[in-house]
Amino acid sequence: MGKMLLNQYEKPIRDHYKILGLSWAGWVFDFYDLILFTFLIIPIGKELQLSQITLSYALGVSLAATAVGGVIFGILSDRYGRKTVLQLTIVIYSLGTFLCGLSTSLESLILFRIITGLGVGGEWATGQTYIGETFPAKLRGRYGSLMQTGAPLGILLASVVGGFLTPVIGWRVSFFLSIIPAFMVIFIRRGLPESDVWLLKTKEGAKIASDTLNSGVSKFLALFSREHRRMFLLSLVLATLGLSAYWFTYSWMPDYLYLERHFSLTKSAVWIIITQLGGFLGYFSFGYVADRLGRRPAFTIYTSLMALGLVMITALWDYVVGYPSVILGFMFLVGFGTGFFGGFGPLFSEIFPTSIRNTATGSAFNLGRGVQFFTPVVIALIAQVYSLGAGIFLAAIFALATGIWIWTFPETRGRELEELED
Numbered sequence: 001m002g003k004m005l006l007n008q009y010e011k012p013i014r015d016h017y018k019i020l021g022l023s024w025a026g027w028v029f030d031f032y033d034l035i036l037f038t039f040l041i042i043p044i045g046k047e048l049q050l051s052q053i054t055l056s057y058a059l060g061v062s063l064a065a066t067a068v069g070g071v072i073f074g075i076l077s078d079r080y081g082r083k084t085v086l087q088l089t090i091v092i093y094s095l096g097t098f099l100c101g102l103s104t105s106l107e108s109l110i111l112f113r114i115i116t117g118l119g120v121g122g123e124w125a126t127g128q129t130y131i132g133e134t135f136p137a138k139l140r141g142r143y144g145s146l147m148q149t150g151a152p153l154g155i156l157l158a159s160v161v162g163g164f165l166t167p168v169i170g171w172r173v174s175f176f177l178s179i180i181p182a183f184m185v186i187f188i189r190r191g192l193p194e195s196d197v198w199l200l201k202t203k204e205g206a207k208i209a210s211d212t213l214n215s216g217v218s219k220f221l222a223l224f225s226r227e228h229r230r231m232f233l234l235s236l237v238l239a240t241l242g243l244s245a246y247w248f249t250y251s252w253m254p255d256y257l258y259l260e261r262h263f264s265l266t267k268s269a270v271w272i273i274i275t276q277l278g279g280f281l282g283y284f285s286f287g288y289v290a291d292r293l294g295r296r297p298a299f300t301i302y303t304s305l306m307a308l309g310l311v312m313i314t315a316l317w318d319y320v321v322g323y324p325s326v327i328l329g330f331m332f333l334v335g336f337g338t339g340f341f342g343g344f345g346p347l348f349s350e351i352f353p354t355s356i357r358n359t360a361t362g363s364a365f366n367l368g369r370g371v372q373f374f375t376p377v378v379i380a381l382i383a384q385v386y387s388l389g390a391g392i393f394l395a396a397i398f399a400l401a402t403g404i405w406i407w408t409f410p411e412t413r414g415r416e417l418e419e420l421e422d
Contacts, residue, residue: 005196006134007417012143015193019134020143022185022192023127024150026090029181030123031154032161033097033116034062036178039162039254039269040171047171050106052255052383056376059251061110064373065117070366073122075219077358082130082195085358087185089126093119094182101175121369124345125362132349133197133357137416138291140349145287145342152279152335155250155272162254163269197417201354219359231351232360234408239344239368241402244375245303246338248395249310251376256388261317274328275335282339287346294413295347296406299340303403306337310396314389337399350412 006015041055050058069089077085096115103109128144135143166174223232253275257268282302290298312320312330320327344365352360379391 005200006193007136007140007197009136012135012139016135016143018192019130020147022086023130024147025181025184026086026123026127027147027150028154028157029090029178029184030093030120031151032158033093033154033178034120035155035158035250036097036162036174037062037100037113038251039158040166040174041255042258043166043171044103044109048103048105048109053377053380054106056380058106058109058113059376060373062113062117062120063247063375064370065114066121067367067370069118069121070125070362070369071121071220071359072118074125074359074362074366077122077126077129077362078198078219078356081198082126082133082358083192085122086126086130089119089122090185091119091182093117093123094179095119097175097178099175100178101172121366122362125358125365128345129349129358129361130195132345133195133354133417134193137414140346141291141295141343141413142287144346144349145283145285145290145339147345148283148286148339148342149280151338151341152276152283155279156276159269159272159276163266163272167266197354219356220363222356223360223363228352228356228360231409232364234405235348235351235360235364236367238402238405238409239365240371241368241398241405242303242341242344243365243368243372245306245395245398245402246341247369247372247375248379248392248398249306249334249338251372252379252383252388252392256392260388271328271331275331278332278335279338280335282336283342284339286339286342290343290346291413294411295343296409296411299343299406300403302337302340303399304337305333306340307396307399307403309333309335309337310393310399314393314396317389340402347409347412349417350415351409354417 006013009016012020037059041059044050045052045055073085073089093116096112096117096119099112099115100109103112127147131144131147132140161174161177222228254268254272257263257271263271286298286302289301309330309332313327313334317327320330345361348361348364349357379388382388382391
């Protein structure tokens with residue numbers, strides 16, 4: 001009898017926790033690097049003499065670059081393995097954010113944000129695929145969701161650095177600190193196992209035999225084949241709706257609190273931290289709900305809670321602003337509702353076969369994130385006519401749409417990955 005695959009164990013073992021540890025840590029600093037920029041927009045704009053609209057392009061470009069990174073590193077991961085590519089993406093986004101501290105113009109800032117976005121785009125999908133292939137099917141939802149708890153912690157870390165340290169050390173040094181995750185990879189990489197599902201599919205890591213998926217281009221084109229097209233397009237729409245809900249919420253949230261609600265940068269950071277405490281609990285709990293009730297009900301419950309919180313902190317702000325504890329509660333609810341992001345990785349792992357799993361996951365999620373290039377620009381334009389709050393309100397509509405669209409998918413709770421193989 002052959003050796004058991006990691007996803008065939010009844011309970012997680014040490015190798016599972018090594019995989020979870022690097023994937024989780026990579027996601028913490030992935031989101032830290034993305035969100036830190038939103039806190040540094042004001043001091044960067046002042047020093048480089050850049051307008052709000054101009055800076056929105058710099059933010060949007062990094063999100064657009066994640067689409068390219070998601071496709072490229074998804075293909076590389078399906079060809080060269082999850083472990084190697086995960087480590088590479090962490091090094092790339094760390095380097096990109098470090099270089100942002102050397103920016104002297106809009107052009108150099110945009111170039112370095114593109115490097116950051118490329119790495120960020122590859123990291124999430126590779127980490128989620130890594131976990132999805134190695135954890136037992138009955139626990140896949142909760143551990144995929146547990147990886148997502150890195151997002152609120154990354155935002156919390158960005159809030160602390162951007163809101164408390166930056167006024168003391170400056171925005172350039174804040175960026176320089178972002179090289180730390182690259183050194184983390186050096187110390188963690190030893191002893192980390194490769195995905196044995198991927199090794200099995202590629203005959204113990206040997207170069208993939210010549211077939212229709214041999215080249216990177218054919219791997220990507222396979223997503224549009226008759227066999228995979230429907231599920232890929234459904235996944236792309238789901239990711240686009242969910243990510244629109246997220247980035248319409250957070251791309252200008254610190255500035256919304258600072259400019260329209262007249263909070264100090266420090267107070268804005270504290271309120272963002274409240275949402276991320278909610279986010280941590282939302283991500284942590286989502287996997288248990290998804291493994292218990294199913295992927296579809298869990299998505300709908302959490303997106304509805306997010307939408308409710310968003311309506312209250314934007315359109316209905318004036319009705320609750322006199323009750324700080326109440327409005328903080330709705331800020332917490334916004335964060336808790338974003339826990340639905342814990343469902344993307346397990347869901348995508350359960351609907352695509354090993355040969356294109358990372359390509360499909362990275363492409364669907366990050367093409368959806370790439371569309372968010374327009375999000376900060378749209379909000380900035382809306383703010384010129386109405387307010388930042390009006391732009392952020394649109395996130396509630398996208399959240400509700402996400403909770404409805406999930407019902408176009410089959411229920412995949414507990415699905416064995418081997419069922420997807422040819």
